Amino acid sequence: MSKRVLICVTGMPGSGKSVVSRALGKLAKRVVSMGDAVREEARRRGLPTDLRTMMELAQRLREERGPAAVAKLVLEMLEDEGTYVIDGVRSLHEIDVFREFGNVIIVAVHASPRTRFSRLSTRGRRDDPKSWEEFVARDMKELGFGIGGVIALADVMVVNEDKSPEEVANEALEAVRRVLSSARCESGGRGQADRGSGEGA
């Protein structure tokens, strides 16, 4: 395997990405969220850091610097070696950029829209949707970035429907450990973590 392993966590709003990213942090040097990178950039530009401004900034960055702009900001935050968890990957453009700089494992966290809506409408973060319409609009925005493609191509799919956070965390950890060890075992270290680079499984 190459020197860097990037465990890319994706999922729709309210699916439980942060629980999974935190858990996978045990396998990594550091957890870096795509949002952190945008927040950094917002600070550099003297902008507020509420969800709406952040989403607009992420959008603007993509327009200015291409669809993988945020991934590039994240890469600047990483050292040359080690395993990292990248929380909040949103498109295959970003995955492509990450693959250039490390072996990528995509972990998707899934919950049904109904479950996600109920979680988001009760967790009470200021930016969470207040109505079903707002929720659907945010989903559509995420899908517009291409998050569906990342979910569809996940190496590990963690279903977070009726489970406790501990169960989900353990399931994700176990599955990613399996992928990491099978990747390590394969000839010359070429394995699952490599197979997205288009060079054959």
Place this chain on the structure above:
Amino acid sequence: MSKRVLICVTGMPGSGKSVVSRALGKLAKRVVSMGDAVREEARRRGLPTDLRTMMELAQRLREERGPAAVAKLVLEMLEDEGTYVIDGVRSLHEIDVFREFGNVIIVAVHASPRTRFSRLSTRGRRDDPKSWEEFVARDMKELGFGIGGVIALADVMVVNEDKSPEEVANEALEAVRRVLSSARCESGGRGQADRGSGEGA
């Protein structure tokens, strides 16, 4: 619930959609595949029915009659009442059309790219990919239709990674039964199967 329930099965090539669709057939009057509708149309037009021609025809139908063209052909094959399994739904445009004519439950079947490639390259259907490059190209084509959005918004996610077909079939059946019964139990029959219509959960 409305008179028609449409259990829409989606998933990337090699994920195991057909096993799940067949299993869910137990809950339905009939299983109709999106491919069947395209094949019908191919016959009407005097075209061959290999995968390539079928995918091209589906594409052409979408260009001629809009992105939900195949869904509309499927609807013509259904009666006014009853539960149907629709195998091979590929976009949210199709889901929107189905929602107009029934309560929709989206069931996504997921397997990692590595597992799907290994399945497809050993099952030996004439149109299955012969190389990793062909496999990736077909995945990208499917994602181009918007299948990622349908997977991301699934009401039920069935992970088909290390399981036997029987296990997968049973898991899918149990999960869809749960959704159906919770939809039935809710006030006035408005429940999960309705919630995608944008009217609140």
